[in-house]
Amino acid sequence: MSAPGLRDDPIPVIENVVIWIAAVAAMVATGATLAIVVAFVWSVVARWAGAPFDVTNIVSGLLVLATFAGMAWTTVRGEQVSVQVVTERLSEKVNRSLDLVIWSLASVYILWLLWASFDRAISRTWPVPEMTIDGVGMAPMWPWRWAFAISMIPFILVVLINLVRSIMRRRPYDDVMEFEELVSKELGVEDLDSVGEGLQMASLAEAGESSPVDAAEQQNGEEQR
Amino acid sequence: MIDTGTVVWITIALMFLLLAIRVPIGFALGITGAIGILLVKSPTVAVSVMVNETFQNAYSFTLTIIPMFLLVGLFAVRARIAEYALEIAAFFTRRLPGGLGVAAVIAAAGFSAVSGSSIAKVATMSKLAVPEMRRHGYPAGLATGMIAVAGTVGVLIPPGTFIIIYAVITNTSVAPMLVAGLIPVAISFLGYIIYIMTLGARRIGFDKLKSPEDLAFVAAMESVQEDVRAKARKDMGGDTRVTDTGTLTTSIGLAAKTRSWRNLPWHGLLYVVIIAAVIIGGIFSGLFTPTESAAFGAVAAVIILFVERRKLGPKGLFLQVRDSLLDTAATTSMVFFIIFGSVIFSKFFVHAGVTQGIRDTVTTWGLEPHVLLAFLLICLIPLGMFLEEMSLLLISVPIIHPIAMGLATEFFPNAPTTAGAELLTSVWIGILIIKLMEVGMVMPPVGINSFVAAGVARVRSGTVFLGIMPFIVVDMIVLVILYLWPELSLWLPSLVSDAVHSAMFPDALTPPAS
Numbered sequence: 001m002s003a004p005g006l007r008d009d010p011i012p013v014i015e016n017v018v019i020w021i022a023a024v025a026a027m028v029a030t031g032a033t034l035a036i037v038v039a040f041v042w043s044v045v046a047r048w049a050g051a052p053f054d055v056t057n058i059v060s061g062l063l064v065l066a067t068f069a070g071m072a073w074t075t076v077r078g079e080q081v082s083v084q085v086v087t088e089r090l091s092e093k094v095n096r097s098l099d100l101v102i103w104s105l106a107s108v109y110i111l112w113l114l115w116a117s118f119d120r121a122i123s124r125t126w127p128v129p130e131m132t133i134d135g136v137g138m139a140p141m142w143p144w145r146w147a148f149a150i151s152m153i154p155f156i157l158v159v160l161i162n163l164v165r166s167i168m169r170r171r172p173y174d175d176v177m178e179f180e181e182l183v184s185k186e187l188g189v190e191d192l193d194s195v196g197e198g199l200q201m202a203s204l205a206e207a208g209e210s211s212p213v214d215a216a217e218q219q220n221g222e223e224q225r
Numbered sequence: 226m227i228d229t230g231t232v233v234w235i236t237i238a239l240m241f242l243l244l245a246i247r248v249p250i251g252f253a254l255g256i257t258g259a260i261g262i263l264l265v266k267s268p269t270v271a272v273s274v275m276v277n278e279t280f281q282n283a284y285s286f287t288l289t290i291i292p293m294f295l296l297v298g299l300f301a302v303r304a305r306i307a308e309y310a311l312e313i314a315a316f317f318t319r320r321l322p323g324g325l326g327v328a329a330v331i332a333a334a335g336f337s338a339v340s341g342s343s344i345a346k347v348a349t350m351s352k353l354a355v356p357e358m359r360r361h362g363y364p365a366g367l368a369t370g371m372i373a374v375a376g377t378v379g380v381l382i383p384p385g386t387f388i389i390i391y392a393v394i395t396n397t398s399v400a401p402m403l404v405a406g407l408i409p410v411a412i413s414f415l416g417y418i419i420y421i422m423t424l425g426a427r428r429i430g431f432d433k434l435k436s437p438e439d440l441a442f443v444a445a446m447e448s449v450q451e452d453v454r455a456k457a458r459k460d461m462g463g464d465t466r467v468t469d470t471g472t473l474t475t476s477i478g479l480a481a482k483t484r485s486w487r488n489l490p491w492h493g494l495l496y497v498v499i500i501a502a503v504i505i506g507g508i509f510s511g512l513f514t515p516t517e518s519a520a521f522g523a524v525a526a527v528i529i530l531f532v533e534r535r536k537l538g539p540k541g542l543f544l545q546v547r548d549s550l551l552d553t554a555a556t557t558s559m560v561f562f563i564i565f566g567s568v569i570f571s572k573f574f575v576h577a578g579v580t581q582g583i584r585d586t587v588t589t590w591g592l593e594p595h596v597l598l599a600f601l602l603i604c605l606i607p608l609g610m611f612l613e614e615m616s617l618l619l620i621s622v623p624i625i626h627p628i629a630m631g632l633a634t635e636f637f638p639n640a641p642t643t644a645g646a647e648l649l650t651s652v653w654i655g656i657l658i659i660k661l662m663e664v665g666m667v668m669p670p671v672g673i674n675s676f677v678a679a680g681v682a683r684v685r686s687g688t689v690f691l692g693i694m695p696f697i698v699v700d701m702i703v704l705v706i707l708y709l710w711p712e713l714s715l716w717l718p719s720l721v722s723d724a725v726h727s728a729m730f731p732d733a734l735t736p737p738a739s
Binding site for chain 1: 245250251252259276277284296516547550551554556
């Protein structure tokens with residue numbers, strides 16, 4: 001089995017399951033984003049129609065869902081921003097050791113946050129449910145506390161998978177984007193072969209092969225004519 | 226027991242160490258902030274800050290504007306607005322000295338009005354404009370440098386997200402902040418264009434694809450483009466303008482061959498005007514609040530995407546929208562995770578009394594207020610060279626902003642109230658700080674936009690870093706102008722905010738904003 005849309009190397013079933021959970025959570029996040037757009041449009045149209053409707057609570061809550069449900073997928077896609085100016089000068093072996101440090105720290109931090117978020121969700125639900133005041137009166141806030149806590153579960157699973165991969169000396173998901181994948185993403189080309197060929201031509205030319213140079217010069221000449 | 230001062234230094238050192246070993250920025254800031262609070266206060270306080278600050282910043286009505294603006298930009302990219310803007314600009318600037326460069330900068334300006342992601346702007350403009358500029362003899366540094374710098378400028382205006390984050394963390398009204406950057410952005414682009422047409426143009430033509438590396442790059446790009454076009458012709462029956470990969474069509478080449486302005490893709494300009502009118506016009510007219518304008522901007526952008534890419538069919542359009550939403554979700558989570566970490570770290574500064582300590586220290590220097598503020602702002606330049614911009618914004622603003630607020634009446638002595646002076650100061654220094662963030666986005670060694678330009682254009686990052694230097698000088702001149710004449714940043718806000726207007730023009734009888 002392989003991770004969906006990420007890489008072709010075989011990965012254990014459990015890892016694939018976690019990635020699919022992250023993907024489902026990401027779909028929840030996209031649904032929440034879409035719902036925010038709809039809620040805003042609805043509220044404006046209702047206001048213009050003379051029947052104002054306050055969406056403050058629901059939109060704020062949906063942002064909680066959009067933010068936390070997407071965390072796992074963001075990590076799977078390797079989009080957590082980090083500074084690599086130092087580590088890119090270090091050897092592969094040192095970098096793999098650093099992965100272990102990074103994801104150990106991240107696991108402890110997210111486990112701490114997960115425990116605290118569930119603790120807070122429980123204490124804000126029983127015995128007195130937490131409420132907030134919006135434009136139409138009291139609105140329940142406690143469901144969004146649970147949305148926050150539950151959305152953290154896929155995130156911690158992905159962080160733990162990264163930790164396991166680091167222990168097993170495999171590259172974590174913060175570091176899987178291969179250069180050709182990056183270029184293909186930038187260029188919007190789905191067919192990696194065409195990108196590979198283009199880059200191969202560049203490397204051939206750098207090595208002194210003449211064909212791409214000739215092609216470019218020929219085209220240049222044609223343009224001048 | 227360790228004293229607070231030692232804890233502060235240890236925590237700051239730990240933060241830089243974690244950043245240096247590639248710990249994701251959100252984790253690095255959150256972990257060190259939590260450890261710092263744990264040491265200066267207690268584990269209970271640390272847990273409370275972690276959970277409450279994280280939740281409260283996610284449960285934020287104002288911050289909903291961030292995913293909305295991201296969505297606008299991602300829809301706009303897929304609607305190929307940048308390509309059309311470049312094609313139109315290239316036609317009208319083709320006879321100017323450095324015309325291609327001027328066209329690229331103008332197109333970046335147009336694209337800035339619809340895309341909040343500077344990285345998307347740089348990546349798109351690099352692949353559209355740099356190969357053509359290289360073919361016309363632009364030095365690699367000049368071509369990539371101007372794209373890297375021009376791509377950053379849009380963060381000052383909607384749908385840029387920095388301006389929103391600044392407004393939220395400083396409790397500044399969002400509406401005036403959203404329009405405050407328009408004139409500074411216009412001045413910046415004017416500065417770049419003047420440089421390209423004068424000094425930059427002298428460097429063009431002496432570097433006409435001499436090296437095998439340059440020739441190979443052009444050949445490689447053309448090879449990829451030809452593959453894409455061939456695939457598009459095969460898939461879409463010869464119409465290369467309706468594929469997912471359509472942005473690779475050579476816009477400038479098309480413009481050069483276009484003899485009449487009638488053949489230009491004017492609908493692309495119309496798209497820019499529509500999205501900008503919905504976002505900016507909605508705020509100015511009072512039809513929408515800033516957050517609502519962002520949501521309506523997303524609706525306008527998706528309608529444009531449907532119109533522009535209608536030949537893809539329902540399935541193709543669904544995929545475009547789905548991918549845009551997934552990208553938005555991923556980027557939103559990434560941005561918010563950094564915000565959460567930064568907020569925890571800045572709370573540590575508050576608990577440890579760092580902000581107050583710095584304020585007390587700089588006050589004892591007895592510097593003239595303008596000199597003091599200039600000094601604090603200049604300190605951001607070296608910091609911006611090593612810290613990611615979002616972190617820099619979230620770490621530096623809680624320190625600089627309170628100091629500036631304390632001096633607000635010195636900066637704006639004519640403001641009728643202290644609150645008015647503070648509002649003017651907040652908007653003004655917000656623009657200055659975010660303009661400095663822009664500079665950091667291209668400066669070595671962590672200037673992400675320069676790396677993106679280098680990566681997409683396949684040139685060495687050192688070449689890009691050299692190429693940006695003249696533009697950095699232009700940015701510094703613009704910063705000095707904005708510093709000396711705050712009205713340039715405050716006049717437009719006075720048109721949308723009664724509070725700003727009455728603070729700026731205390732003698733005016735009736736404010737124009739409602």
